[in-house]
Amino acid sequence: MGDSDGVFEQFWEQFRLPDYFGWNWNALSDCLRDLHWLPADQCIVVIENSERLLSGRPGPGGFLRPAEAGGRVLA
Template sequence: MCDSDGVFTQFHEALRLPDCFGWNWNALRDCLQDLHWLGLCPSGVQETMRGEVLAS
């Protein structure tokens, strides 16, 4: 991963960011602050993220 595109690709794939992700730091912050694209309630987000971390 030599450039910012590589970094954003890693985030996009690992977090399964929405197709509308803007491939910049502001867009990443927006996706992480507004989690409606996950379709889960906040507690569901925690459980999903905790499960993925444990499974890794």
């Protein structure tokens, strides 16, 4: 997950994001905040090897904003 596309691809594959997922940060944020497309009532996201998350990009801001938004809804 060294770049944005890698993050989107991992979420797409692991969560089986809905077909309307737009492959951008706003779309990821929307999908993480509105989980009606998931069969489970709750979910936990575990990021393994987090030091590699967006390693090809300065600062993790692109990922943390949607993750925080989704986390607030789930907490």
